[in-house]
Amino acid sequence: MIIPSIDLMDGKAVQLKQGKEKILERENVFELLEEFSLYGDVAIIDLDAALGKGSNKELIKELLKKRPCRVGGGIRDVETAREYIKAGASKIIIGTQCREDWVKKIDPQFLIFAIDAKGDYWATRGWQETEGDKVLDLIPELEKNCSEFLYTQVEKEGMLQGMDKARISDVIKASKVPVTVAGGITSAEDVSWFSKLGANGQIGMSIYTGKLTLDDCFLAMVDFDKLPMMPTVVQDVATKQVLMLAYSNEASLKSALTNRRGTYWSRSRDELWEKGLTSGNSQRLVSVDVDCDGDTLLFQVEQAGPACHFDRYSCFVRQNPEF
Numbered sequence: 001m002i003i004p005s006i007d008l009m010d011g012k013a014v015q016l017k018q019g020k021e022k023i024l025e026r027e028n029v030f031e032l033l034e035e036f037s038l039y040g041d042v043a044i045i046d047l048d049a050a051l052g053k054g055s056n057k058e059l060i061k062e063l064l065k066k067r068p069c070r071v072g073g074g075i076r077d078v079e080t081a082r083e084y085i086k087a088g089a090s091k092i093i094i095g096t097q098c099r100e101d102w103v104k105k106i107d108p109q110f111l112i113f114a115i116d117a118k119g120d121y122w123a124t125r126g127w128q129e130t131e132g133d134k135v136l137d138l139i140p141e142l143e144k145n146c147s148e149f150l151y152t153q154v155e156k157e158g159m160l161q162g163m164d165k166a167r168i169s170d171v172i173k174a175s176k177v178p179v180t181v182a183g184g185i186t187s188a189e190d191v192s193w194f195s196k197l198g199a200n201g202q203i204g205m206s207i208y209t210g211k212l213t214l215d216d217c218f219l220a221m222v223d224f225d226k227l228p229m230m231p232t233v234v235q236d237v238a239t240k241q242v243l244m245l246a247y248s249n250e251a252s253l254k255s256a257l258t259n260r261r262g263t264y265w266s267r268s269r270d271e272l273w274e275k276g277l278t279s280g281n282s283q284r285l286v287s288v289d290v291d292c293d294g295d296t297l298l299f300q301v302e303q304a305g306p307a308c309h310f311d312r313y314s315c316f317v318r319q320n321p322e323f
Helices: 029-039 057-066 078-087 101-105 135-145 165-174 188-196 214-220 250-259
Strands: 002-009 012-017 021-026 043-046 070-072 091-094 111-118 121-124 129-134 148-153 179-182 200-203 230-236 242-248 263-266 271-274 283-290 297-303
Touching: 002 029, 002 057, 002 214, 012 029, 029 057, 029 214, 029 283, 043 057, 057 078, 070 111, 078 091, 078 101, 111 135, 121 135, 129 135, 135 148, 135 165, 148 165, 165 179, 165 188, 188 200, 188 214, 200 214, 214 250, 242 250, 242 297, 250 263, 250 271, 250 283
Parallel strands: 002 043, 002 200, 043 070, 070 091, 091 111, 111 148, 148 179, 179 200, 230 297
Antiparallel strands: 002 012, 012 021, 111 121, 121 129, 230 242, 242 263, 263 271, 283 297
């Protein structure tokens, strides 16, 4: 899974080099959220709160009304954590506070522990200091109380210089919970590499600078070499009921991502097929996902009219829009 990051400072989305130098700034964060959310979870990081210079809490709550996101930055007590979860956060990200007792009062399914690393060691205090703890030694202790790690190589963060794949591989192998990696993701090949290891990637600078597009990232996780014609499960985003099974090739998937429409490859006509173009029963593509083997797609859509050519809600007769 690709997780685009929206880092907030003074109510704007920013990108910092090495956590200090502001490189980019975007004002319309709601527009960004809409753009990013097609690909799954979005990470919202409150840099002001993390630095003790203010808070973007109310803005984050408004963003959570639009989409469930993972939220981090300056969460230092159980009240703030619970406030974000109640507001709709899918998960919360805890940094150096992850060893504090209050964290154990939160259900681990909601917790991501952020491990910022310099080389082999845990970096703290805004990445200025390193603890005596090695990252690989921390993992067995911390994984008992969380559902995921966010592993950031801080010397790579915002530098667009590539990833330290050896250390990332060691962390993924050591952890019993899923790992999201960050720092230095600069190519589609990077995305393909960590996806095949079962990891997620949190991306910021590469997307904002245009070095990578989210379409490129998503396509890198799909193994069309293994299966040129990809089964695509189509699900009603509102009811979560399965509407149909279609097939996608690389061309149809690119079209679907670009236009945000239910677009597939017709095996019978051997051509690109946009659902509803003639019938009017169209699909707006809300979210895309790919399975762990990279050979099955999931489209979540807003369906206009029946999905089935027999004028039924679903091609699967037991699916009911009221359930």
